[in-house]
Amino acid sequence: MTIHPKPTASPTPSPIPNQAPLADRTTGASGSEKPHKPAPFEQPKLRLELRDITHPATSKFLNAVDITAIFPTAVSKVQRLLYQSPSDPSTNVPPTRSVTLVLRDMDGVAYTTGLDLDYDHKEIHFSLDYIDRISPPSRLAAEITGVLTHELVHCYQWRALGTCPGGLIEGIADWVRLNCDLSPPHWKRDLDGDWDRGYQHTAYFLQYLETRFGEGTVRRINEKLRLCEYEAKPFWTELLGRPVEQLYGDYTAAEGKGESQNHMVDDSTQT
Ligand SMILES: [Zn+2]
Structure with a gap:
C-alpha cells in the first residue's frame, strides 16, 4: 500500500557539492565562533491586509512603496532606536509576534491596537482617505513610511x-x-x-x-x-x-x- 519514492530520490539531505567542509570556512577550530555582526532582533510576522482594492489610494500606496522592503526595514529601525541590542542584558523588547498593516476606509490617519485574544499580535490601521490626500505625490513614500514607523513604535514601546x-x-x-x-x-x-x-x-x-x-x-x-x-x-x-x-x-x-x-x-x- 505504501508508495515508495524512486530509488534515485535521497531520503536525507546531501552535502552541497563543491563546497569546503564547515571547519575550513570558519577559522578552523569548530562551528562555535560568534558571527561578526550583532544578532538581529527577533522579527515579527508581518502581514498586509487590503480592505478595499478599488479605493484609489490602494494603488497609490502600492505604486509609491515596496511594502515588502519598507515594512521590515521600519521594524528594524524602531527596534534599534528603542533598544540597544538583543544581546544586551538591559534589553527588554515586548514580545510582539505579528504586525498586520490594514489599509482601510476610515477617519483620521492611523492607529495601532493589540488583538483582544492575544495582545502580542498588533494591527496598524492606516486610512486610505488620508493616503489619498497626501500632497504632493512626491511625498507619498516618505509620508507612508513615516506614519508606518510612528505606529510601529506603538508596537514596541x-x-x-x-x-x-x-x-x-x-x-x-x-x-x-x-x-x-x-x-x-x-x-x-x-x-x-x-x-x-x-x-x-x-x-x-x-x-x-x-x-x-x-x-x-x-x-x-x-x-x-x-x-x-x-x-x-x-x-x-x-x-x-x-x-x-x-x-x-x-x-x-x-x-x-x-x-x-x-x-x-x-x-x-x-x-
Ligand atoms: Zn501615535
Whole structure:
C-alpha cells in the first residue's frame, strides 16, 4: 500500500557539492565562533491586509512603496532606536509576534491596537482617505513610511503599566520618526505650550534630552517606562536629575536663544 519514492530520490539531505567542509570556512577550530555582526532582533510576522482594492489610494500606496522592503526595514529601525541590542542584558523588547498593516476606509490617519485574544499580535490601521490626500505625490513614500514607523513604535514601546502620559507615548513615536529622517516638512520646534503636548513637540524636546544627556537617553526613558508606574517627579529626577518642568525650561531657553543666534549655541548644549 505504501508508495515508495524512486530509488534515485535521497531520503536525507546531501552535502552541497563543491563546497569546503564547515571547519575550513570558519577559522578552523569548530562551528562555535560568534558571527561578526550583532544578532538581529527577533522579527515579527508581518502581514498586509487590503480592505478595499478599488479605493484609489490602494494603488497609490502600492505604486509609491515596496511594502515588502519598507515594512521590515521600519521594524528594524524602531527596534534599534528603542533598544540597544538583543544581546544586551538591559534589553527588554515586548514580545510582539505579528504586525498586520490594514489599509482601510476610515477617519483620521492611523492607529495601532493589540488583538483582544492575544495582545502580542498588533494591527496598524492606516486610512486610505488620508493616503489619498497626501500632497504632493512626491511625498507619498516618505509620508507612508513615516506614519508606518510612528505606529510601529506603538508596537514596541513600554507604557508604564498603562500610566504613561499620552503625550510622552506620542512624543517617543515621533522622536523615532524624526531619527529615521522621516519628519514631514511642516514639523517645527514650537516652544509654546507644555512639554507633553505630544507628537513632534515632545519629540523635539526628547531630541534635546538625547543631545544633552547622551545617546541612549530616550532608550533609558523607554526602559524606565517598562519598570514602574509613571509619577512625574521621581520618574524624571531619578533618570535625569531634575524635574521635567526644569528640563523643559532649559530646552525652551536653549532653543529660543538658538533661534535668535542662528543656532550658534548648539555646541554648548552637548555637554
Ligand atoms: Zn501615535
